[in-house]
Structures are given as structure tokens and as C-alpha cells.
Amino acid sequence: MRNICITVSYDGAGYNGFQVQPGLNTVQHQLEQAIRWLTGEEVKIHASGRTDAGVHARGQVFHFHTGSKIPVTRWGMALNGRLPHDIRIWDVREVPLEFHSRRWAKRKTYRYAIRCGKIFDPMTRHMEFYHPPSLDLDAMREALSYVEGEHDFTSFCSVRTKAVSHVRTIYEARLDCAWTDEHLRSSVIHIYLTGNGFLYNMVRIIVGTLLQIGEGKRKASDMKRILEAQDRGAAGPTAMAHGLTLWEVFYEEAPPTT
Amino acid sequence: MRNICITVSYDGAGYNGFQVQPGLNTVQHQLEQAIRWLTGEEVKIHASGRTDAGVHARGQVFHFHTGSKIPVTRWGMALNGRLPHDIRIWDVREVPLEFHSRRWAKRKTYRYAIRCGKIFDPMTRHMEFYHPPSLDLDAMREALSYVEGEHDFTSFCSVRTKAVSHVRTIYEARLDCAWTDEHLRSSVIHIYLTGNGFLYNMVRIIVGTLLQIGEGKRKASDMKRILEAQDRGAAGPTAMAHGLTLWEVFYEEAPPTT
Numbered sequence A, B: 001m002r003n004i005c006i007t008v009s010y011d012g013a014g015y016n017g018f019q020v021q022p023g024l025n026t027v028q029h030q031l032e033q034a035i036r037w038l039t040g041e042e043v044k045i046h047a048s049g050r051t052d053a054g055v056h057a058r059g060q061v062f063h064f065h066t067g068s069k070i071p072v073t074r075w076g077m078a079l080n081g082r083l084p085h086d087i088r089i090w091d092v093r094e095v096p097l098e099f100h101s102r103r104w105a106k107r108k109t110y111r112y113a114i115r116c117g118k119i120f121d122p123m124t125r126h127m128e129f130y131h132p133p134s135l136d137l138d139a140m141r142e143a144l145s146y147v148e149g150e151h152d153f154t155s156f157c158s159v160r161t162k163a164v165s166h167v168r169t170i171y172e173a174r175l176d177c178a179w180t181d182e183h184l185r186s187s188v189i190h191i192y193l194t195g196n197g198f199l200y201n202m203v204r205i206i207v208g209t210l211l212q213i214g215e216g217k218r219k220a221s222d223m224k225r226i227l228e229a230q231d232r233g234a235a236g237p238t239a240m241a242h243g244l245t246l247w248e249v250f251y252e253e254a255p256p257t258t
Helices: A027-039 A072-082 A137-147 A202-214 A222-229 B025-040 B072-082 B137-147 B203-216 B222-229
Strands: A002-010 A055-065 A087-095 A105-117 A151-153 A167-181 A186-195 A244-251 B003-009 B056-066 B087-095 B103-115 B147-153 B167-182 B186-197 B242-249
Touching: A002 A027, A002 A072, A027 A055, A027 A072, A027 A087, A072 A087, A105 A167, A105 A202, A137 A167, A137 A186, A137 A222, A167 B186, A186 A202, A202 A222, A202 A244, A222 B137, B003 B025, B003 B072, B025 B072, B025 B087, B056 B103, B072 B087, B103 B167, B103 B203, B137 B167, B137 B186, B137 B222, B186 B203, B203 B222, B203 B242
Parallel strands: A055 A244, B056 B242
Antiparallel strands: A002 A055, A002 A087, A105 A186, A105 A244, A151 A167, A167 A186, B003 B056, B003 B087, B103 B186, B103 B242, B147 B167, B167 B186
């Protein structure tokens, strides 16, 4: 038996999220189908975490056990040849049997993309949340500074969570104004959050609250107050899924090779 | 009667090109339908040029005559509200009645995007031609230098053209290695061609030939020889449509307002 660890990018627009759901087209379903085609095995894959419907991934990581003897150098091209073009595998390695893509993950980075301005870009409409009025970026940056550190994120967590502890550490919460398009008279804002773990909808609720701060509907310092409230009702709405990308998953030694 | 000039971006992936064709979904069809909904008129629009199936536009320009009294400031939002999200209007102006978006165009810029590397990016797969092996960019740049200037472009023109003269002037032919993605271990090459006009498939045939030069199948200086041959058979294949974007159309006074 071998443990195979794969890094994959996908455009989530066409999928009902990552996790297998009966009768729905999901990324996991596509990956398991491709692996079954290659190995003949009914494999169940385990990802570093789920992504919701419409959420994208630049560097999602998953692992699975297999009896297949196919060398790791062959897997990528073989699976990419079988997978739809909105899912691309870009790294395959054999890892120790005890490696687990979720439990061994040390840090994760998510990116949320917002387009402000007169119109949105039709070429990137599926990966940028469109917010026509401009936003107060300084206020949003100040608000993000309160998110950094170890906190109880109950306020920024879907009530549907099953997590026992709501304490997570955010190592970095950064806002970049990535670029401005003079033609479309619009600009793109990227929010990067890196933490040791994320609760259900946590990034999207933080961004939904940040948007209200950027609009001037709330003060930047409200972010601190909302965290302390430990009440989902204190925070803003859940931002739309399509602006979110699981950017990168970090391991102790990115992930170990046997 | 008024003459309205509109600048529009579109993702060409979902369309059978710009021009109306019976029974097919085209960009022109969508635009004319939206204008009919707004004005109640059966309007025929005239673009700066057609784009083929799968080709995108960042700044396509078209005009049409209308008896509508709706102020120009209202058109953009009204039409965008009706159009599918892969077509976005970003400028509307009233121009002199004699203005013609094709005949008055002084220069046009096209961009062709190529992704080289181990895998393509699923997020931008519909707008980048994927060419796994790396290319000799210096040879491609040298080849592009031969394209600049006034030439007979018969070799780089579909035999289906109806153009009488095949002489065009290329003001600039530039290759940028736009960026390198360390994660996907791939890079994106952008080729920009600016000229006073382009023959049918001209950019795509130039790029198809450039790719052969970048692969080392032809020498950079062959570009000069191919131009002189004035024979479509001397050039390389027509590059795939989806890498091409009509980038910008320039007018004497970008375009005049009444």
C-alpha cells in the first residue's frame, strides 16, 4: 500500500463544491473517477479541507491510499489527460503512509478577490466579487489587523459548524490593491488570510464584514468588538463564494516524500 | 437620428464569433437584442471588425443609428442590465452622424496569450493558448521585428479573404513574457500587434508561424522570407482562436463626440 499526495488547481465555477454529494458534480467526484480509471481501484481521497460550491483552488492538497504500482512521475499527466480542463493536477508525490493532508496541514492561505469600479471584467467575472462603489482600503487594512493573532472566531463562523473549538490563529491578514485597469475604470483588491486553520465560512464572513467597513457602514474598530462578542449575529453577511480561492496549504516539510 | 458609439468587452468563449449568423449565438446578436429591448428599434450595429468564434475583446468598438432620445449616460447601465455577464459595455458616446467604427479606425491592437509550462492554469484556460514546451523568446522577438513596417501580408492571410489590397502597416509587434507562476511552473507570453488594419486570420497566422520559430522548427529570419513569398502556403498554421483578444481600437480623436 502507498500513500499518494497530490496538489490540484480548479476553477470551482462548474462544481457543487469539493466534497462528494450524491447526484451532484463535485471536484472530489471527478478526481476519484479519474483515479479509478487509472488504477482500477475504488479510491476515497482526503483533502486538506472542503471548498464550497463556486470556490476555487490554486493549491488544494489531497491524499489517498493505493495498491497501484504506477510510478509517481506518471500520475500527473495520466490524470490530467482524463480530467476536465477546469481541474489540473500539478504535483504528485509519494508520502509516508501516516501522512494526512488535513491533519498534517500547518497553515493555509485563502485569497478573496474584489473588483470595484464602473464595470466588471467579463474575462474574470467567475473569480472576482463585483462591488461597484470604491472601498475605504485604509479602514479595511486596520480592520484586518484586529483579525491577526489567536482569537475565538465564533462570530466569524457559520452556525452550521461542527468544530469543537473556535479558536484559530491568523498569522497574516493582508489587503493588496492588486492593480487598476484604466480602461475598465476599475481595480482589483486581493485579501490574503493565512492561518493555522479556518472554520466553516470563516473567510467569507470576515470579508463580508470587511466590505461593510470598507463601505463606511461600520468602523474598522468594530472588527475587534465583533471578535469579542463571540456571536455570529454580530458580524456581517457571508461574502459570495466565487471571489474565494484556496491559495496554498503549507506542511512542516511541504509535504514529506518517502 | 443620432449616431451612438459603444466600447464593449466580451469573453468570446461562449459565442460563435461577433457577426450575426442565422441560428447561432453571436455577440452582435446579443447586443442588437439588448438595444432592441431598450429602444424598441430593429437596430443593425457596425463594429470596428469581426472577431472569430472563441476570440475575445477587451475594447471592441461599434456604432449604430437610432431615433431614441435616451441620454447617453443611461445606455451603459441599461444595456449591461440586459446583457449576459460575458459581455460588458464600458463606454457609450454620441458621435457625428458620419462616424463609422470600422472606416474611421486608425489603428488596432491585438493581443495573443500563450502559456508555456508543465500545466495550464484552469482559471484562465479559455484565454491562453497552452503550449507545454518552452519557446525561444529571442528568436520570436527577432521574427516579430520583420513584421513591423508596411508589407504585403498575403502570406499571413486566409485564402478566404475578400480584401483587395493585402498591404498593411504594423506599427508595433512586441512580445512580453508577462509573468511566471512558480507554483504552476509555467509562464505567460503576450504578443501585441498594432497596425493600421489586419487581414482575415492575420494575427493568428503570424502567431502560428512565430510558434514554429519559437520551437526551433524555423529560423527567425524565415519570417522575412515568408513575407516576401506572398503565399499563404509559405507561412505556419493558424493559431487557435481562444488565445486572441481584440485589445484596443484607436481613432483620430478617440472617438469624436458631437
